[in-house]
Amino acid sequence: MSEATKRTEVIAVGNQKGGVGKTTNTVHLARALAERGKRCLIIDLDTGAHATTHLGIDPNAYLGMYEVLLGSEEPDSVLLSRDVEDRIDLPERLDIIAGSRKLENIDVALREIDTMMEPHRVLADPIAKLRGHYDYLFLDTAPNLTTPTIAAYKVADWFLLSAMPETFAIAGLDAALKDIDSARKRGNRNLKILGVVVCNTQKRTRLTRELLDYVDKAFTVQGSESKKFKTEIPRSTVVSSAQKVGKTVFETEPDHQVTECYRQLAAEVEGRINTYYQKLNDAQTEAASNA
Numbered sequence: 001m002s003e004a005t006k007r008t009e010v011i012a013v014g015n016q017k018g019g020v021g022k023t024t025n026t027v028h029l030a031r032a033l034a035e036r037g038k039r040c041l042i043i044d045l046d047t048g049a050h051a052t053t054h055l056g057i058d059p060n061a062y063l064g065m066y067e068v069l070l071g072s073e074e075p076d077s078v079l080l081s082r083d084v085e086d087r088i089d090l091p092e093r094l095d096i097i098a099g100s101r102k103l104e105n106i107d108v109a110l111r112e113i114d115t116m117m118e119p120h121r122v123l124a125d126p127i128a129k130l131r132g133h134y135d136y137l138f139l140d141t142a143p144n145l146t147t148p149t150i151a152a153y154k155v156a157d158w159f160l161l162s163a164m165p166e167t168f169a170i171a172g173l174d175a176a177l178k179d180i181d182s183a184r185k186r187g188n189r190n191l192k193i194l195g196v197v198v199c200n201t202q203k204r205t206r207l208t209r210e211l212l213d214y215v216d217k218a219f220t221v222q223g224s225e226s227k228k229f230k231t232e233i234p235r236s237t238v239v240s241s242a243q244k245v246g247k248t249v250f251e252t253e254p255d256h257q258v259t260e261c262y263r264q265l266a267a268e269v270e271g272r273i274n275t276y277y278q279k280l281n282d283a284q285t286e287a288a289s290n291a
């Protein structure tokens with residue numbers, strides 16, 4: 001691996017619901033950031049391994065997160081990258097560690113190794129080893145609170161939520177907000193909400209308006225802007241067409257509106273993170289000058 005010189009942002013992508021765009025947004029946001037010159041790694045923590053297949057990789061063909069969580073492989077020995085394996089057709093600067101069906105069995109397997117280990121801490125060591133080598137680490141989580149999902153809440157710097165206008169969208173976001181809050185209280189005080197991506201939107205249907213209203217209310221801290229990203233991702237068949245061939249829309253439809261929206265989203269994400277560090281820096285400077 002490269003020298004550990006980068007400030008790495010660890011972004012967990014979640015929502016208690018399945019089918020709300022977590023994986024699609026993870027893969028495309030990482031792809032858009034890679035296009036902006038940033039080094040990105042997707043860590044696929046889902047038993048469905050959809051992020052892995054979305055990037056054209058057969059999860060059964062490679063070792064991945066299952067082995068890393070068990071401690072039998074180092075993260076850098078299983079990460080897939082176009083630089084490591086020229087058989088792999090990954091975009092430049094976009095690496096992945098594969099998910100696996102085997103993750104369903106992770107709790108039993110962890111207990112067999114060490115009955116005293118804390119399953120919810122299993123990501124701490126692998127993430128610590130990867131920090132410094134990437135600009136962004138994305139943790140794509142399962143739609144339920146499995147051990148790897150909880151471990152992601154415990155280790156991430158940022159939480160990105162994903163929602164689509166549909167019947168239980170608000171309940172899913174509500175549940176995720178509660179979990180973020182308890183992750184903060186229980187050991188990860190550094191966890192911050194990066195924002196909510198509303199995706200798969202069509203025209204302004206009643207469900208869309210309700211979702212947008214809710215997000216604006218629930219994700220606005222008094223005196224600051226809403227955490228909803230201004231960029232919404234419209235519904236389009238280019239998304240599933242790209243998924244079917246194991247590509248992102250950046251490869252299949254580089255000039256499409258959806259692709260352009262993901263570029264804008266990436267700019268918003270970087271803007272928010274930069275603003276955060278700017279404010280932190282200003283506060284530290286002020287504290288130092290008052291000391």
Ligand code: ADP
Pocket residue numbers: 017018019020021022023024025050143162199200201233234235236237239240243258
């Ligand atoms: P999750 O990871 O939350 O389970 P996915 O990212 O797999 O959700 O998305 C669920 C489904 O929605 C997938 O079939 C995906 O193709 C589809 N989808 C996501 N975003 C869009 C979009 N902008 N337009 C059309 N379909 C979309």
Ligand code: MG
Pocket residue numbers: 019022023024046050141
């Ligand atoms: Mg998914």
